Amino acid sequence: SGYLGVASSIIFMGLMSDQEKRNRLLNFLLFVTVTIIMVLTFSRGGLYFIAIVAAMYMLFNRKSLGNYFKYLLFIPVVIFAFNFIVSETGGAILKRYDQKGSSNRDVLVEAGFKLFLENPLLGVGTSNFGSAIVEYKLFSQESTAHNEFIRAIAEHGIFGFITYWGFFMVMFFTILARKEPNRQYSLYFYTLFCLILVHNGLKISVQPLLLVLMVGNPNTLLSSRKKISHAIRRPQSFQQSA
Numbered sequence: 001s002g003y004l005g006v007a008s009s010i011i012f013m014g015l016m017s018d019q020e021k022r023n024r025l026l027n028f029l030l031f032v033t034v035t036i037i038m039v040l041t042f043s044r045g046g047l048y049f050i051a052i053v054a055a056m057y058m059l060f061n062r063k064s065l066g067n068y069f070k071y072l073l074f075i076p077v078v079i080f081a082f083n084f085i086v087s088e089t090g091g092a093i094l095k096r097y098d099q100k101g102s103s104n105r106d107v108l109v110e111a112g113f114k115l116f117l118e119n120p121l122l123g124v125g126t127s128n129f130g131s132a133i134v135e136y137k138l139f140s141q142e143s144t145a146h147n148e149f150i151r152a153i154a155e156h157g158i159f160g161f162i163t164y165w166g167f168f169m170v171m172f173f174t175i176l177a178r179k180e181p182n183r184q185y186s187l188y189f190y191t192l193f194c195l196i197l198v199h200n201g202l203k204i205s206v207q208p209l210l211l212v213l214m215v216g217n218p219n220t221l222l223s224s225r226k227k228i229s230h231a232i233r234r235p236q237s238f239q240q241s242a
Helices: 002-016 018-040 045-060 061-089 091-100 105-118 128-136 148-176 182-199 206-214 218-241
Strands: none
Touching: 002 018, 002 045, 018 045, 018 061, 045 061, 045 182, 061 218, 091 128, 105 128, 105 148, 128 148, 148 182, 182 206
């Protein structure tokens, strides 16, 4: 679900981008297909990802939302897809998303904070989170933290807070200092990266890609490519004139 959530979020950005008008229908079909597959995984994480990214987009572009009312024409497609999913799962999908709880993620977060308070300076040591929560009787069985921010302070103490949390704090303010549209796209990928760290930990291999896109988003990479291409053409033009 995490992979599909990231994929649907990126496709959503392409769908709403004015630079992708020619591919808008293709992006819409891909978005619907990936989202349906994501829902059928019975995992709620990916839906949280796309919902938060979509809400951020609406907030950042609220002045131009009138241009997107035409997408209301696709409501029948959404209704059809919803009925198809419910029918194919025999209603089980509704029961799954009606369930409350966080699969003990909140308990593990609380356990991580308690480990940090017990070992504030150096933590319990690298990769010792699972055994420590059992040793301190904070959880019934060994488990990963599912949350890298909590794992960092539990295993590395105040040094984990300064280094791991500090990196994301510095990165956030660095992104805010950028100009649009670079800032907006970087914030999307920054949010996706943090959501995965909170929901899945470091289990998803797409995270390095999100980190690259967060630091150098598509607009930055595109402008750099244009500069490189222009620099390559200039010597060629000089040679031809010579």
